[in-house]
Amino acid sequence: MTTATNALAGDRTPETILVAVAWPYANNHLHAGHLAGAYLPADIFARYQRMRGNRVLMVSGSDSHGTPVTVRAEQEGTTPEAVFQRYHQSFLDTWDGFGISFDIFTSTDTPNHIKVAQDFFLRLRERGYLYEAEQELLYDPVAQRFLPDRYVEGTCPRCGAEGARGDQCDNCGSTLDALELINPISKLSNATPERRASSHFFLKLSAFTEQLQAWIGGKEHWRTNVRNFTLGMLREGLKDRAITRDLTWGVPIPLEGYDDKRIYVWFEAVIGYLSATVEWAASEANPTGNAEAWRDFWTSDTSRTYHFIGKDNIPFHTVIWPSMILGHGDLNLPYDVPANQYLTMGGTKASKSRGGVIWLPEYLERYDPDPLRYMMTANAPETSDSDFTWTEFVRRNNDELVARWGNLVNRVLTITGRNFDAAVPAPPADLSPESRALIERCDEAFEAVGNDFDHVNLRRGLTAAMEVAQAANQYLDARAPWSAVKTDRDHAAETLYVALNVISGLVTMLHPVLPFSCAKAWTMLGHSGDVEAAGWQRTPVLPGTPLPAPAPLFKKLDDAVVAEEEARLGS
RNA sequence: GGCAGGGUAGCUCAGUGGUAGAGCAGCGGACUCAUAAGCCGCCGGUCGUGGGUUCAAAUCCCACCCCUGUCACCA
Numbered sequence: 119m120t121t122a123t124n125a126l127a128g129d130r131t132p133e134t135i136l137v138a139v140a141w142p143y144a145n146n147h148l149h150a151g152h153l154a155g156a157y158l159p160a161d162i163f164a165r166y167q168r169m170r171g172n173r174v175l176m177v178s179g180s181d182s183h184g185t186p187v188t189v190r191a192e193q194e195g196t197t198p199e200a201v202f203q204r205y206h207q208s209f210l211d212t213w214d215g216f217g218i219s220f221d222i223f224t225s226t227d228t229p230n231h232i233k234v235a236q237d238f239f240l241r242l243r244e245r246g247y248l249y250e251a252e253q254e255l256l257y258d259p260v261a262q263r264f265l266p267d268r269y270v271e272g273t274c275p276r277c278g279a280e281g282a283r284g285d286q287c288d289n290c291g292s293t294l295d296a297l298e299l300i301n302p303i304s305k306l307s308n309a310t311p312e313r314r315a316s317s318h319f320f321l322k323l324s325a326f327t328e329q330l331q332a333w334i335g336g337k338e339h340w341r342t343n344v345r346n347f348t349l350g351m352l353r354e355g356l357k358d359r360a361i362t363r364d365l366t367w368g369v370p371i372p373l374e375g376y377d378d379k380r381i382y383v384w385f386e387a388v389i390g391y392l393s394a395t396v397e398w399a400a401s402e403a404n405p406t407g408n409a410e411a412w413r414d415f416w417t418s419d420t421s422r423t424y425h426f427i428g429k430d431n432i433p434f435h436t437v438i439w440p441s442m443i444l445g446h447g448d449l450n451l452p453y454d455v456p457a458n459q460y461l462t463m464g465g466t467k468a469s470k471s472r473g474g475v476i477w478l479p480e481y482l483e484r485y486d487p488d489p490l491r492y493m494m495t496a497n498a499p500e501t502s503d504s505d506f507t508w509t510e511f512v513r514r515n516n517d518e519l520v521a522r523w524g525n526l527v528n529r530v531l532t533i534t535g536r537n538f539d540a541a542v543p544a545p546p547a548d549l550s551p552e553s554r555a556l557i558e559r560c561d562e563a564f565e566a567v568g569n570d571f572d573h574v575n576l577r578r579g580l581t582a583a584m585e586v587a588q589a590a591n592q593y594l595d596a597r598a599p600w601s602a603v604k605t606d607r608d609h610a611a612e613t614l615y616v617a618l619n620v621i622s623g624l625v626t627m628l629h630p631v632l633p634f635s636c637a638k639a640w641t642m643l644g645h646s647g648d649v650e651a652a653g654w655q656r657t658p659v660l661p662g663t664p665l666p667a668p669a670p671l672f673k674k675l676d677d678a679v680v681a682e683e684e685a686r687l688g689s
Numbered sequence: 690g691g692c693a694g695g696g697u698a699g700c701u702c703a704g705u706g707g708u709a710g711a712g713c714a715g716c717g718g719a720c721u722c723a724u725a726a727g728c729c730g731c732c733g734g735u736c737g738u739g740g741g742u743u744c745a746a747a748u749c750c751c752a753c754c755c756c757u758g759u760c761a762c763c764a
Contacts, residue, residue, distance in 0.1 A: 143764060184764065255762070266762045285763075292690075293760055323761085343694040347759075350692045359761055384764065429694080429758055438761090459694075460757070496712095497702075502695045503757055510701065513713065521726050529723035536722085578703085581711085591727050600722035670724055 132172050134414055134421040137164045138391040138452075139178040140431055141226070144205040145186045148212050150476035150506060151428075154461040154494040159576055160426035161218045162495065165630035166571040169654040175415055177394040179224035179231075180206040183368040184383040185266055189306065198367045202227060208479060215482040216491065217633045222398040226369070226383075226390055230400075234393035235386040236372040238446060239319075239361075247322045247445040253360060256284070256296050257314040260307035264316065264364040265296070269306055272299030316364055319371070321385070323356040326441040333440065333451055339573065341501070343429070344457050348436040356437065361385040388439040391425075392416060392449070415450075422453035424574075429457045456574040459499040461506050463687065474687050476506070488632045489515045489672065495631050498577045508683040512675045523587045523628070524671040527639055530594070530617045531668035533610075537603045542618055542644065543611035544661035553616045556593050560586050560623040561656055567627050568654055576631070583627040590620045615661065618643065623656035625649060635671040642668050 139160040142148060148157075164176040182202035191198045206225055213220055224231070242248050256265045267284030274282035275298045279289035284296030296302065297313065304311050331352050337345060361382045362371060368380030392412075398404055399412040415421050425435045435455045443449045463474045481490060493514045497504045534543065549557070563586045570579030594617060603610035622643050629636040629649045640649045644663040 141764095181764080186763075253762085264762080268763050286760095290690095296762080318762095341694095343758085345693095347693040351760085354692070354760085357761055363762075382762085387764085431764080432693090433759070433761080434764085462757085502702095505701075507701090510713090513701090516724090517713065517726095520724060525723055525726045527723095529727075531723095533722050581703085584712095588727095592729095594722085595720080595728040598720080598722080601720095603722090672724085674724055674726090 133167075134173045134418060135164075135167050135175075136391075136395065136415040136421060136423040137167075137174060137176040138423055138425050139176065139220075140425075140427040141179055141181040141387050141390050142209055143184065143186070144180040144182050144202040144209070144225070145184075145190050146205060147208050148478045150463075150478065150481070150490070150494070151461045153216065153478060153490070154499060154504075154506075155428035155458045156426045157213075157218050158216070158491060158494055159456065159458060159498065159574065160424075161216075162576050162630040163424065163426070163571065163574055164219060165633065165650065166568070166654070169626070169630070169650055169652075170568070171653060173414075174221075175395060175398065176219060176221050177223075177391060177398065178220060179222075179226060179390055179394055180209055181383065181387045181390070182206070182225050182227040183380070183386070185269070185363075185365070188365070188367045199227070212478045212482075216478065216487045219633075222394050222401070222403060224390075224394050224397055226387055228393075228397065230397045231386075231390060231393040232369050234396055235369045235381060235389045238389050238392070238442070239381060239385075240372055242321070242442065242445045243319075245445060245447065247325060248319050248361070249322065249358075250317055251320055252315050252317050254297065254313055254315050255364070256302065256304075256311035258304040258307055258309055258311050260309040261304060263306070264314070265304055265306070265311055267294075267296040269304060270296045270299060270302050270311060271305055272302035275300055318360040318362045318379070320358045321361045321438070321441065321445075322358050323438070323441050324358055326444050327352055327356050329444050330437065330440060334436070337454070340454060341456060343459075343501075344432055344436060344455050347432055351433060351437055356441075359438070384434055384438070385442070388434060388442065391423075391439075417448060417450065419450075421450060423450055425452050425455045425457075427455065427457050429459050432457050454574070456500075459501070459503045461494070461499050462503050464505065464507055476683075476687070485675075486634065486673065488635045489519060489675075491631055491633075492519050492580075495576050495580045500575070500577055508680045508687075512677060512679055515672065515675050518584065520670075520672045520674050522584065522591065523624070524635075526587055526591055526594075526617075527621055527642070528668055528670055530614060530621060531642060531665060533600055533603070534614045534618065535665060535668065538611065538614065540665050540667070542659050542661050542663045542665065543615050545612045545615040546608055549612065549616065552593065552596070553612055556589060556616055556620055559589055560620045563627060564623070564654060564656065571630060580628075580631055583624060583631075586620065586627070587624055590617055590624070593617070593620075615659070618659040619656065622659045626652060626654065626656060638669075639671055642666055 137160050140156045142152060164174050167174045187198045187201050191201045256270055258265050270284035271281055273280055274287035276292045277290035279287060284299060286293055302311050334348055362379050363382050365380045369386045371379055371381060395412040395415050400409045404411055427435055440451050443451055493511050496514060563582060567579045567582050597613040599610040599613040625636045625639045626649055636649055643659055644665050645657060
């Protein structure tokens with residue numbers, strides 16, 4: 119069967135796409151906010167692009183450095199390496215459980231990353247974009263370390279409130295400098311911090327303002343908030359930024375005489391996008407076997423890089439990392455930074471520290487991955503924060519996944535199995551107008567849904583696909599094959615044949631969002647191979663194909679789940 | 690406080706100058722193949738507030754209120 123969608127999938131030049139996902143911080147397990155904010159949208163996008171036949175590389179890794187990892191290790195009486203290793207393994211298990219299809223998920227604690235990051239540092243220095251300067255900082259004499267602003271508390275110099283943090287006063291909302299605090303106290307040891315001078319390397323961000331403005335000026339496909347927020351930052355003017363810290367856990371500075379300093383975690387973590395690609399190219403996972411293949415993603419002018427991140431990371435991906443790339447001089451700038459807003463939990467921000475969090479490893483002990491993937495895409499925080507409640511989760515699962523989509527598959531397969539010897543019925547030579555219309559609607563949806571997915575409008579794409587499922591339910595209801603089979607067997611055969619074919623199209627269209635259940639449905643349609651390899655088009659269901667016994671794709675959830683889970687959230 | 694995004698039906702959200710939309714919830718109906726699912730219809734909104742521009746504003750302008758992010762040493 120030749121259709122418009124076959125042509126669509128056919129004569130295209132494959133594109134090269136780097137899906138670069140934020141590096142999770144290895145000091146705790148992942149929660150629902152991580153999934154909704156970056157990992158799930160990145161995975162759906164990557165899966166879709168692979169189905170289109172594009173060459174996709176999806177990279178990320180654990181961010182193993184930074185002060186909180188060190189502090190946690192000290193509290194537990196262990197090493198930063200041990201803390202990082204524990205959560206790195208947890209992350210790998212979480213990706214596996216939710217089907218987040220990384221081509222490589224490495225960490226910043228590899229010799230490769232350290233080398234790539236150090237080379238990057240040296241190159242920027244050689245090209246004149248790094249300079250050294252003295253800074254006055256607060257030092258904790260008991261904990262024997264320099265203190266980030268957040269680790270200092272004191273009296274607010276603006277409003278006089280007690281307990282103001284070094285970066286901000288929660289009472290009056292002022293942005294502070296820790297040096298301004300009255301009666302400062304270290305949160306690590308309760309000691310009174312001392313002022314100490316320290317020499318650090320600074321990145322000359324101020325040198326890139328005009329180039330960044332010109333670059334972002336052409337990015338009209340960016341999300342409004344990402345673009346305007348960045349343009350606002352550039353308008354206000356960029357300040358040079360220190361990119362080294364007084365620490366001993368992190369990437370060493372590749373110069374003599376800096377043993378007690380490390381490269382700032384954010385400077386080296388964004389380089390991880392590059393180092394992970396380099397690591398992949400040199401690994402067995404690279405089918406070409408060419409260790410230089412990383413260049414296809416970073417120096418080819420036809421490759422596109424997408425950064426999937428949460429909104430709090432926008433400045434690092436639209437200003438700092440692009441500045442570093444410009445300073446490097448030989449790498450591609452990002453094509454898009456589809457930053458998501460936040461997933462709130464019953465109205466409050468999902469946060470590790472404040473409770474009210476769904477831990478992903480715990481979720482997987484009790485539920486299948488697809489319902490959460492569905493819920494978080496249908497209600498994705500693409501343009502504004504979106505709220506997660508267990509009531510809504512159960513409703514989406516029961517009313518939309520089970521009732522509209524899963525039940526459509528189940529009812530069609532059951533009627534077919536029972537009345538047509540468990541094989542795909544043969545349609546008449548000419549399909550009726552309503553049958554042709556439904557098939558056509560399904561095939562056209564590939565273009566609309568694909569266009570939405572390609573522009574990272576995942577919520578809209580999913581909605582459009584689910585509307586086809588609804589149209590199929592309407593078609594079934596109008597033609598009632600369960601009663602037609604008794605009076606006009608050919609009529610019923612046509613209906614079921616058409617419904618099976620539309621379901622086949624939907625299984626492909628929904629696969630990026632629902633990979634686990636769509637893989638099951640694929641087999642139940644009598645298809646061989648896997649959905650992803652079949653490409654972004656409806657795979658025809660051919661008359662006479664034997665159909666295995668159907669099983670429900672999703673589990674209906676009892677309303678009691680809501681109370682159980684809300685009790686867990688409160689604890 | 691500055692900058693950015695958001696505020697639309699009971700709930701979750703679409704909708705950027707031309708008669709306010711969808712799904713769910715609620716109410717009613719016809720059906721019964723299916724995980725009591727699916728289908729049809731009804732009910733439901735002074736579009737955050739107050740001004741302004743316009744023949745016409747959810748949409749453009751001004752002021753204000755609320756939520757979120759960010760403001761360079763959290764990452």
